[in-house]
Amino acid sequence: QKLKVEDALSYLDQVKIRFANDPGIYNKFLDIMKEFKSQSIDTPGVINRVSQLFHGHPDLVLGFNAFLPPGYRIEVPK
């Protein structure tokens, strides 16, 4: 399934709302994405950082997985 810009905006909103009391986490997520955009980090690097940042938030991890290319996903502990 192809995700659209609206899906990305909606996901970013979800992250922002979740960490409304701790906006540093939302800003860190934006920083990770900026570093990916500027190619400072690659896809596995993003996966590594995001899995640490969203540890304990399996719904956010699953939402993020939807943006990953085939063959990549962050495992959610059961």
Next chain:
Amino acid sequence: LPAPQLVMLANVAAVTAAES
């Protein structure tokens, strides 16, 4: 680039960050 959807998310995040 091998991760077009992730690039799209990164682009949207960059715009969002610039606006806030």
